[in-house]
Amino acid sequence: MEKNAEPNTNCLQDIECPKCGHTSPMEIVVRSWARVYDDGVEETYDTEWDENSRIHCLNCGHRGNVFAFVTEGEEDDLPCERVKEYNGTWSCVNDHTGCMWNDGHNQCGYKGESLSPLGDD
Numbered sequence: 260m261e262k263n264a265e266p267n268t269n270c271l272q273d274i275e276c277p278k279c280g281h282t283s284p285m286e287i288v289v290r291s292w293a294r295v296y297d298d299g300v301e302e303t304y305d306t307e308w309d310e311n312s313r314i315h316c317l318n319c320g321h322r323g324n325v326f327a328f329v330t331e332g333e334e335d336d337l338p339c340e341r342v343k344e345y346n347g348t349w350s351c352v353n354d355h356t357g358c359m360w361n362d363g364h365n366q367c368g369y370k371g372e373s374l375s376p377l378g379d380d
């Protein structure tokens with residue numbers, strides 16, 4: 260399976276493989292109601308899981324619990340965004356101190372008037 264690194268926005272929002280970055284699809288051990296006949300399962304519904312459910316990355320095979328796959332709150336997920344201070348300097352809004360333009364104290368050294376230097380090409 261090809262790695263998919265598109266951010267999830269629906270059922271799998273904030274879920275990403277911590278090992279390879281793959282985002283979808285995943286295999287998750289879920290709880291659901293199933294209509295079961297003698298010869299098999301016909302349909303399932305009310306499917307749910309939580310952060311302690313087992314999850315399996317279909318790209319690299321990494322397994323863990325859902326909470327280990329949640330990316331929420333990581334600063335790298337926040338967009339590149341800066342504001343101009345009254346003294347003419349630029350400040351990084353989302354604390355990207357590892358960015359090439361950030362001096363380590365959230366002052367942005369990118370030349371120009373762009374509010375999102377990393378979005379410029």
Ligand SMILES: [Zn+2]
Pocket residue numbers: 276277278279280281316317318319320321
């Ligand atoms: Zn993976």
